[in-house]
Amino acid sequence: MTMVLLIEQILNGLQLGVMLFLMSAGLTLVFGVMGLINLAHGSLYMVGAFACAAVATATGSFFLGLLASLAAAAAAGAIVEMTVIRRLYARDHLDQVLATFALILVFSEGTRWMFGSFPLFLDVPDLLSGPISLPGGIQYPLYRLAIIVVGLCVAAGLFWLIAKTRLGIRIRAGESDRDMIAALGVDISRLYTIVFALGAALAGLAGALVGAIQSVQVGMGEPVLILAFVVIVIGGIGSIKGALIGALLVGLTDTLGRALLPTVFGYFMDPINATTVGASLASMLIYILMAGVLLWRPSGLFKVA
Amino acid sequence: MKKFGTLAASAALLMAGAAAAEDVKVGMITTLSGGGAGLGIDVRDGFMLAIEQSGVDNIEVIIEDDQRKPELAVQLADRMIQSERVDVMTGIIWSNLAMAVVPSATAQGVVYLSPNAGPSALAGRGCHENYYNVAWQNDNLHEAAGAHANGSGYTNSFILAPNYPAGHDALSGYKRYYEGETAGEIYTQLGQTDYAAEIAQIRASGADSVYFFLPGGMGIAFLKQLADSGVDLPVVGPAFSFDQGILQAVGDAALGVHNTSQWSPDLDNAANADFTASFEAEYGRRPSLYASQGFDTANLLLSAIAAADVNDADAFRTALEAADFDSVRGDFEFGPNHHPIQDIYVREVIQDGDIFTNRIIGTALTDRADAYAAECQM
Incomplete structure (x- = not known):
């Protein structure tokens, strides 16, 4: 494997990681602050992608589509929080899993009812389409670089929000002691709605960004949701820093595993078995990583105290 | 009736x-x-x-x-x-x-x-x-694609398919008729949506053509990402990645691509x-x-x-x-x-008004049965 290819694969891993971070940031915040397992997070990702595709097709502007995805996912998140999720905080995790699984079905069938069963068209905007040349003769799609930049900016923004703003202080306080901050006069239910809508908006943004290079279809959120859960378990539930590190780890492990393992097995197996075995092992790699991390740190890399 | x-x-x-x-x-x-x-x-x-x-x-x-x-x-x-x-x-x-x-x-x-x-x-x-x-039989459309690749003068194909029974059938079907070299062979995950790692390998492999079998949404993602990556190689596939249901979602990226099918609207x-x-x-x-x-x-x-x-x-x-x-x-x-004995055609993706669809441009295999019939004892 040449250096150029390796660097390209590392960029691909970063891009996947950054996208996973957008998904898992909301998931980990919601779990950390409200103690809620939200399986419907993948549906908010789908809502973002569909909103972006619909608005981009109607107006011809991808960037308006992105705004629409943020707005639609945040609105869907806020509505769901106020009508359904709010009733679940006091229940145990099994009830939460059941109810949010039902939400997945409601969102999926609702989307199918509105948009039909066939994938929607959403393309990369002309401004960001095509490859660019990086130093060292690397050709890399501009759009994927843009995703990396957007993701890192969002990460920086979130760290600032959590560390420096009043809202961030409340979120951190909510993570450590829910009852106490309610007793101190913070409107806890409004805080919960805001946190949930914020997480939803990030998931919607991820869906819209990725929708342009993948297919916008019903059920697109669930595979990503599973990866996002792996990320927050690795990173430590409730920690934004853990989500970022975990997401990058998972992204890099998955991409490099897919790229390298078949080649590695090729050294001591015949090519056909090497590709099959390599591909199978590559698809297990992130779960092996998760098991390894959990053996070493049972509550994840950056468990919030 | x-x-x-x-x-x-x-x-x-x-x-x-x-x-x-x-x-x-x-x-x-x-x-x-x-x-x-x-x-x-x-x-x-x-x-x-x-x-x-x-x-x-x-x-x-x-x-x-x-x-x-x-x-x-x-x-x-x-x-x-x-x-x-x-x-x-x-x-x-x-x-x-x-x-x-x-x-x-x-x-x-x-x-x-x-x-x-x-x-x-x-x-x-x-x-x-x-x-x-x-x-x-799963291999059929892929065999036809292999035959078509020979006819188009491709001698160094990069081939990929998902890691499940039909994916294995696909690549072995393609190689049964294709006479050139393979620049690389990859099995992806079923349901995978990001192909950046695979496309990077295609770019580095020096292939002269790409053959892929990725039905449904997987094919949409792959074609859009390939088009955006600047890898400018001719693509051949079976009809599954160019069917009427997904062509509208792929858009221009599929235009002109040759694909093999036993059926076509025309x-x-x-x-x-x-x-x-x-x-x-x-x-x-x-x-x-x-x-x-x-x-x-x-x-x-x-x-x-x-x-x-x-x-x-x-x-x-x-x-x-x-x-x-x-x-x-x-x-x-x-x-x-x-299993059917039938003709398998080569189709081309065209734009008919606003709608992307296929038309037949040739026949890849005539009265094709399948490679496994002889092993069947009923």
Whole structure:
């Protein structure tokens, strides 16, 4: 494997990681602050992608589509929080899993009812389409670089929000002691709605960004949701820093595993078995990583105290 | 056909007690939700269109959604066979689901008509007198693509497919006819949506063409990402990544791509002209190859029901083997292992007004059976 290819694969891993971070940031915040397992997070990702595709097709502007995805996912998140999720905080995790699984079905069938069963068209905007040349003769799609930049900016923004703003202080306080901050006069239910809508908006943004290079279809959120859960378990539930590190780890492990393992097995197996075995092992790699991390740190890399 | 239906219905009325036995119960297990839903919906709609057009009213079709999950498909099949007592089953899209359901269903005496999946294991040693594939053996369209790659002068193809039975069949089918070198060979995950790692390898491999089998949403993602990556290589694929359901979502990235199929909307025969017009009139969209396969499957079933009693297993099988129906593909007959012998065409993606669709530009293989028929002992 040449250096150029390796660097390209590392960029691909970063891009996947950054996208996973957008998904898992909301998931980990919601779990950390409200103690809620939200399986419907993948549906908010789908809502973002569909909103972006619909608005981009109607107006011809991808960037308006992105705004629409943020707005639609945040609105869907806020509505769901106020009508359904709010009733679940006091229940145990099994009830939460059941109810949010039902939400997945409601969102999926609702989307199918509105948009039909066939994938929607959403393309990369002309401004960001095509490859660019990086130093060292690397050709890399501009759009994927843009995703990396957007993701890192969002990460920086979130760290600032959590560390420096009043809202961030409340979120951190909510993570450590829910009852106490309610007793101190913070409107806890409004805080919960805001946190949930914020997480939803990030998931919607991820869906819209990725929708342009993948297919916008019903059920697109669930595979990503599973990866996002792996990320927050690795990173430590409730920690934004853990989500970022975990997401990058998972992204890099998955991409490099897919790229390298078949080649590695090729050294001591015949090519056909090497590709099959390599591909199978590559698809297990992130779960092996998760098991390894959990053996070493049972509550994840950056468990919030 | 219509006449027979009325006759059967009145006969059923006369023999009130035996009425239930006259009905043919069909169990359809197909993918109606999740990522692969477009395929199952097309098969179902094509199938039901043929049933509706026939006017036969003694067929009861029970439709269930497998969500592309093998374990769910097995549960549904058990229920259909044991409590619903279906005579005929059909509908499964994915080869891994077919492998989980078909062998046990056919062993229990149920006739299975495959409208899509055609895994090699069921065409060779695992063939069964109750199993009929109306679509193709999995390798077929890939073999045709291999033949087409030779004809186009490609000598160094990069090939990739998902890591599941049909993916393995795909690449071995392609290599059976393709005479050049392979620049690389990759198995991806089923349902994978990001192909950046694979595209980077394609770019680095020095290939002169790309052959890929990625049905449904996987193909949309791959084609969009390939187009955006600046890897400017000719692409060949089977029709599964260029079917009517997904072309609109791929857009310009697919324009001009050659793909191989046993069916095309512009195939020139009366049955096909009727089918494409009536499908669009009924459902408000153009049919895909999956819809054509569902339509043919139902017409095969109708032809067999008209010729023989479903309870007389031997006579019913003979009637199915005769394949006495007007296929939208034109000529259609079964080989000794109950898989089709048919022509496979090369199509090109074109834009017809606002709609992306396919037209035939040549024939890749004529009267192609499959590579496994000789291993089948029925």
